[in-house]
Amino acid sequence: METLDPVDVLVVGAGASGAAFSWRLTGSARRVVCLDQGGWVRPESIPSLSTEWERSRARSHHPNPNVRRNAWDYPIDDSQSAIRPLLYNAVGGSTIHWGAHFPRLKPSDFAVQSLDGVGLDWPIRYSDLAAYFEINDAMMTVSGLAGDPANPPRGPRPCPPLPLGEGARRIAEAYNRLGWHWWPVDAAILTEDRPHRQACNNCGPCDLGCPRGARASTDIAYWSEALASGVELRTECRVVRVTSEPGRVTGVDYLDNAGRMFHQPAETVVLAGNGVGTARLLLLSAADWCPTGLANSSDQVGRNLMHHPTGMVTGVFTEPLEGYAGPFAVSIFSQEFYETDESRGFVRGFQAQTIRSDGPLGTALGGYLPRLPWGSSHHDNFDRQFGHTASITVTTEDLPDPENRVTLSDSLTDRFGIPTPRIRYQVEERCRRTIDFGIERNTEVLREAGAVETLSLPLVESAGFHLLGTARMGDDPITSVVNSVGRAHDVDNLWIIDGSVFVTAGALNPTSTIQAIALRAADALAGQPLLREATDV
Amino acid sequence: MSEKKLSAMLDVLIPAREGIPGAGALGLALAVLDDARATEQQAMLDDLLDQLPDDLEAREPAEREEILRRLESDTPASFGSVVNMAYTAYYTDPRVLRGISERTGYNPGPPQPDGYLLPAFDPELLEPVRNRHPLWRRDA
Numbered sequence: 001m002e003t004l005d006p007v008d009v010l011v012v013g014a015g016a017s018g019a020a021f022s023w024r025l026t027g028s029a030r031r032v033v034c035l036d037q038g039g040w041v042r043p044e045s046i047p048s049l050s051t052e053w054e055r056s057r058a059r060s061h062h063p064n065p066n067v068r069r070n071a072w073d074y075p076i077d078d079s080q081s082a083i084r085p086l087l088y089n090a091v092g093g094s095t096i097h098w099g100a101h102f103p104r105l106k107p108s109d110f111a112v113q114s115l116d117g118v119g120l121d122w123p124i125r126y127s128d129l130a131a132y133f134e135i136n137d138a139m140m141t142v143s144g145l146a147g148d149p150a151n152p153p154r155g156p157r158p159c160p161p162l163p164l165g166e167g168a169r170r171i172a173e174a175y176n177r178l179g180w181h182w183w184p185v186d187a188a189i190l191t192e193d194r195p196h197r198q199a200c201n202n203c204g205p206c207d208l209g210c211p212r213g214a215r216a217s218t219d220i221a222y223w224s225e226a227l228a229s230g231v232e233l234r235t236e237c238r239v240v241r242v243t244s245e246p247g248r249v250t251g252v253d254y255l256d257n258a259g260r261m262f263h264q265p266a267e268t269v270v271l272a273g274n275g276v277g278t279a280r281l282l283l284l285s286a287a288d289w290c291p292t293g294l295a296n297s298s299d300q301v302g303r304n305l306m307h308h309p310t311g312m313v314t315g316v317f318t319e320p321l322e323g324y325a326g327p328f329a330v331s332i333f334s335q336e337f338y339e340t341d342e343s344r345g346f347v348r349g350f351q352a353q354t355i356r357s358d359g360p361l362g363t364a365l366g367g368y369l370p371r372l373p374w375g376s377s378h379h380d381n382f383d384r385q386f387g388h389t390a391s392i393t394v395t396t397e398d399l400p401d402p403e404n405r406v407t408l409s410d411s412l413t414d415r416f417g418i419p420t421p422r423i424r425y426q427v428e429e430r431c432r433r434t435i436d437f438g439i440e441r442n443t444e445v446l447r448e449a450g451a452v453e454t455l456s457l458p459l460v461e462s463a464g465f466h467l468l469g470t471a472r473m474g475d476d477p478i479t480s481v482v483n484s485v486g487r488a489h490d491v492d493n494l495w496i497i498d499g500s501v502f503v504t505a506g507a508l509n510p511t512s513t514i515q516a517i518a519l520r521a522a523d524a525l526a527g528q529p530l531l532r533e534a535t536d537v
Numbered sequence: 538m539s540e541k542k543l544s545a546m547l548d549v550l551i552p553a554r555e556g557i558p559g560a561g562a563l564g565l566a567l568a569v570l571d572d573a574r575a576t577e578q579q580a581m582l583d584d585l586l587d588q589l590p591d592d593l594e595a596r597e598p599a600e601r602e603e604i605l606r607r608l609e610s611d612t613p614a615s616f617g618s619v620v621n622m623a624y625t626a627y628y629t630d631p632r633v634l635r636g637i638s639e640r641t642g643y644n645p646g647p648p649q650p651d652g653y654l655l656p657a658f659d660p661e662l663l664e665p666v667r668n669r670h671p672l673w674r675r676d677a
Contacts, residue, residue: 049649058621114676145660149669149672163656169662172662184658201653203648204648374549375552
């Protein structure tokens with residue numbers, strides 16, 4: 001094993017959080033190196049440029065690494081998980097293959113114990129992140145519209161909202177007739193040209209990548225500036241352990257693509273994987289002085305895994321909606337039922353996100369809907385659904401459960417022989433009740449919008465996009481892994497800045513909040529004063 | 538034999554429709570076999586085909602469908618995988634996509650670089666929502 005020259009800050013992971021963190025740290029005159037187990041995704045390799053795009057989505061570019069099985073991936077034992085974990089390994093991480101829906105956690109999401117008597121409160125509040133949300137929105141060039149009454153005030157959006165399309169327009173009008181909230185989403189998708197990036201042309205499959213650079217991913221939104229400012233990014237480098245001595249980390253050991261092992265000494269190590277990858281690495285880094293895993297004296301590493309259990313209702317319309325046109329995951333959302341109303345029989349709530357429809361193969365295979373039946377009724381069903389549907393999610397809030405956890409597999413390894421993560425995860429009864437309630441409400445609005453038929457899915461199995469909570473933040477080292485800025489309680493020079501640090505999950509997409517936390521952590525590590533809103537909300 | 542039997546099976550899974558032959562008659566058995574090899578499902582596919590009668594193609598349409606319904610009931614996971622492979626081959630075939638385009642106006646080419654033109658967002662739609670009181674709760 002070759003030992004390399006020491007660096008000041010070593011970041012593990014070049015995805016949503018690692019990119020934002022590295023960029024933010026560039027003014028601190030430190031030598032910053034980032035390692036990622038994936039490489040750069042070339043724009044010309046993006047499948048939406050090919051007629052084979054739907055086959056790629058079902059195979060080589062599937063969001064599940066167990067299906068995709070790229071060289072940059074590691075398998076995950078999800079045989080005991082009700083929800084399949086979905087992630088991408090590359091520079092840009094899972095922002096390479098995301099829908100770019102960009103809501104923020106809301107003030108109540110940080111205080112669920114105080115407000116609703118469930119879960120735990122965070123050690124930070126919305127106001128601690130508000131300024132970082134704005135910085136991040138500018139970097140990710142968010143489109144949308146300020147003034148949403150369901151959220152705290154925010155600055156003008158960098159770009160105007162995305163077009164609704166016929167399906168979302170009908171649903172918006174239905175919300176208006178019902179008197180329910182809706183708003184055009186914040187999306188990390190350009191609706192106007194920017195230098196080196198073109199505005200969205202509504203091609204549809206954002207999840208395959210965006211050759212126009214309209215849909216932001218951190219390889220284009222953050223890394224170009226971070227690299228120009230002096231951060232070093234090494235690709236196809238798989239970290240196998242964080243090295244340590246009692247009370248401090250000393251660096252990492254990593255394998256390059258040829259299987260050569262290196263030791264990279266570092267003054268500070270920053271983990272920026274995700275709720276599965278970071279937990280895996282902490283558990284792999286067990287040593288004599290920390291036999292159950294690094295930073296794990298609380299026994300909370302790997303525990304409290306949270307997704308966003310999601311139901312789905314799809315409306316079938318008589319008229320063609322051309323739902324395959326437009327960014328598939330983003331147009332409008334409703335937070336009418338987001339905040340707690342105990343008369344519903346449960347606390348917390350759900351977000352309803354309107355989803356456009358699919359291409360021919362996606363329509364046939366299903367996913368958000370059951371697969372189309374085969375046989376003599378197949379074509380009639382295809383004609384009825386293709387281009388004639390719009391869907392609305394019921395995105396619910398997971399709360400921490402120590403038995404929902406990531407451990408290391410004792411039988412499955414990656415291509416280098418390193419144990420892979422094993423996930424055990426069950427959906428909480430409260431979430432199922434929320435989904436049942438949400439399916440009724442979404443069915444109501446789709447009927448109001450003119451759907452002649454509605455189909456519901458009480459749990460979308462392939463919806464494990466959000467991997468949260470496995471190294472949570474808190475003030476108490478007995479019950480949490482890191483403090484309120486991401487520094488490990490057990491190890492002063494180890495930081496965790498990804499979705500692992502979430503205390504509760506909210507009921508909405510987490511990337512905007514993950515990145516705001518990462519930006520704030522960078523300021524804390526650099527010794528900068530933390531930005532804060534003038535008044536608490 | 539396996540290709541012929543698979544072809545007969547594909548014609549039952551995705552039958553002919555106006556202007557387009559069934560998935561078997563389109564010659565998609567080879568594509569499904571290739572897919573099964575690439576995804577390490579060939580043994581599963583062979584096992585499934587072994588359970589079908591050699592003269593499947595010669596049976597009456599209703600009987601063919603009934604045979605496959607029984608097979609699906611006995612081996613749902615394997616059968617489902619074959620259905621997925623059949624749909625993948627069929628709905629990525631240029632002849633099928635052209636047919637969909639002729640019926641619906643769908644662009645059978647790649648999503649990029651053409652994309653789609655959609656009307657810009659109309660802010661007037663939001664008037665009823667703008668006038669609502671704040672819906673979000675404070676954190677304390």
